[in-house]
Amino acid sequence: MDAKRTLSDLEDAVLSLISEDEIVAFHRGLVQIPSVNPPGDCVDNIAFVQKPLEEAGFSIDYIFDDPTQPNIAASYGPTGGKKLLVNAHVDVVPIGERSAWKHEPFGAEVEDGKIYGRGAGDDKASVTAQVIASLALQRSGIPLKGQLIYTCVSDEENGGVHGASLVAEKYPDPDWAIVGEQTLNRVAVGEKGGAGVQFVVHGKTAHGALPWEGANAIEGAAEIIVALRREYWPKLKDRVHWAFKPSSASVNMISGGVKANVVPDRATLLIDRRIVPGEKPDDVRNEMFEIAKQAIQNVPGCTVEMEIGFPGKEANANAVTDPLVVAMLGANEKLGLNTEPTGFSMGTDGRFWNAKGVPTIIYGPGDPSLAHIPDEWVGIDEMVDAARAYAVAMVRLLGDYEGNNN
Ligand SMILES: [Zn+2]
Numbered sequence: 316m317d318a319k320r321t322l323s324d325l326e327d328a329v330l331s332l333i334s335e336d337e338i339v340a341f342h343r344g345l346v347q348i349p350s351v352n353p354p355g356d357c358v359d360n361i362a363f364v365q366k367p368l369e370e371a372g373f374s375i376d377y378i379f380d381d382p383t384q385p386n387i388a389a390s391y392g393p394t395g396g397k398k399l400l401v402n403a404h405v406d407v408v409p410i411g412e413r414s415a416w417k418h419e420p421f422g423a424e425v426e427d428g429k430i431y432g433r434g435a436g437d438d439k440a441s442v443t444a445q446v447i448a449s450l451a452l453q454r455s456g457i458p459l460k461g462q463l464i465y466t467c468v469s470d471e472e473n474g475g476v477h478g479a480s481l482v483a484e485k486y487p488d489p490d491w492a493i494v495g496e497q498t499l500n501r502v503a504v505g506e507k508g509g510a511g512v513q514f515v516v517h518g519k520t521a522h523g524a525l526p527w528e529g530a531n532a533i534e535g536a537a538e539i540i541v542a543l544r545r546e547y548w549p550k551l552k553d554r555v556h557w558a559f560k561p562s563s564a565s566v567n568m569i570s571g572g573v574k575a576n577v578v579p580d581r582a583t584l585l586i587d588r589r590i591v592p593g594e595k596p597d598d599v600r601n602e603m604f605e606i607a608k609q610a611i612q613n614v615p616g617c618t619v620e621m622e623i624g625f626p627g628k629e630a631n632a633n634a635v636t637d638p639l640v641v642a643m644l645g646a647n648e649k650l651g652l653n654t655e656p657t658g659f660s661m662g663t664d665g666r667f668w669n670a671k672g673v674p675t676i677i678y679g680p681g682d683p684s685l686a687h688i689p690d691e692w693v694g695i696d697e698m699v700d701a702a703r704a705y706a707v708a709m710v711r712l713l714g715d716y717e718g719n720n721n
Contacts, residue, residue, distance in 0.1 A: 321717055322711065324716070325458075329709075332451040332454050333447055333451045333703055335695065335699050338444070338698050341367075341443050342423070345360060345363055345405070345439045346432040355406050357470075364387065364467045365377075368446065368449065371453050372453065373390060374389070374390045378481055386466065386467065386468040388482060389464070389465045389466075390464050390465075391465075393459060393462060396461035396721075399462070399490065400491070400668065401449070401463065401466065401709075402495065403441035403445055404467070404470075404472070406469050406472050406478070407433045407434035408472050409433075428696060429695065430695060434691070435692050436497050437496070437691065440497075444705055447702040448702045448709060449705075452706060452713075461713040463713060464489060468482055468664065480667050483670075487671050490674075491639040491676075492668040493643065493705070494663050496661070496663050497682055497686055498659060499653070499683075500653065500697060501647075501653045501655065502644050502678055503658050504633045504635065504637075505675070506630065506660075506661070507658070507660050508591075508596065510588045512603060512604075512623060512624075513584065513624060514603075514604075514620070515581065515583050516539070516584075517532060519580055520578055521577075523576035530578075530617045531614060539584060539611060541610070543606055543607070554594060556593065558632050559591050560660045562589065562599075564586055569583070569585070570582065590629065590630055592630045596626070604621045607621070628666055643708045645708075646708040650707065652700055678705075680697035
């Protein structure tokens with residue numbers, strides 16, 4: 316029987332197949348195909364991603380419920396062992412004001428080692444790095460014990476109902492999931508949770524000239540906002556977890572009123588509430604509701620009710636000793652990249668797998684503060700580093716080498 320190859324032998328075999336030229340060509344091609352969401356038509360993007368994987372011999376599963384927002388799962392490696400799912404999205408947010416861009420939004424212009432364009436970072440850099448890493452793993456032909464399931468989805472920017480949600484229903488039980496979003500190639504052990512809420516204030520309508528005969532719902536909403544700001548927001552900065560920015564809340568939408576001369580009988584507030592490990596969605600919603608109920612008493616005749624649009628989600632944070640985290644941190648260490656774990660303060664498609672109990676981390680090239688803004692860009696070197704790091708993590712988790720007990 317042949318002796319098993321060593322880990323570094325396998326890693327080197329895969330890394331030698333990752334080329335910067337291929338990364339740049341693939342990324343530019345992807346950015347040059349618009350996939351703005353809404354409407355979110357990603358047919359051509361998904362076809363672009365599918366082609367090289369299919370040609371390489373990956374088994375392709377085309378998954379959709381809306382034909383304009385397809386998704387693929389491309390599998391490679393033996394079944395029956397562990398499964399590593401890797402994911403990123405091809406849809407992008409609108410460009411906003413064209414005049415705010417110095418670069419062509421879908422030109423993928425290269426300048427000073429950067430590639431510019433909508434989606435250059437979010438999330439086509441992660442897509443590119445993951446595809447190139449997957450291809451390198453396959454081309455190397457190194458022995459594997461487990462299976463890679465590379466998934467590329469639509470609809471992330473609009474909630475993922477037609478995207479990752481569907482894919483997670485079909486592939487619910489990988490042993491590990493790596494979601495590509497902009498972490499500057501740091502290992503994010505998890506993501507914050509969410510507990511958004513809508514407060515609906517009910518009042519009593521009256522002629523605008525006779526306000527004492529009504530109950531002004533907008534004034535009631537104002538009382539709630541002020542009370543939350545004074546009594547609740549200050550508490551949140553003390554709710555911390557090492558991986559994340561503090562717990563947070565923000566009143567992000569307000570509506571109410573029908574006419575300048577009518578006392579409004581209804582107003583609504585939408586509060587974006589992001590939570591850290593240890594906080595429970597129902598608990599934090601009730602905390603805010605208690606304050607709202609108190610505050611509304613300042614406007615006699617008004618009442619407030621709480622409406623919940625989505626069930627909410629707790630934060631998740633894998634232990635740094637989790638094999639998935641260890642593999643990704645080990646990849647960064649081998650490549651001389653950042654080895655300090657962090658957390659992701661925004662939401663990702665990873666929540667669909669995390670909700671099924673799958674250990675899920677977030678890792679990808681690009682700076683999250685450049686996402687969704689004009690002249691979005693990503694560094695070519697960052698994408699090369701990410702492709703290499705994904706590839707090393709794939710080898711560590713799935714490779715058949717001396718000492719791999721996965
Ligand atoms: Zn994204």
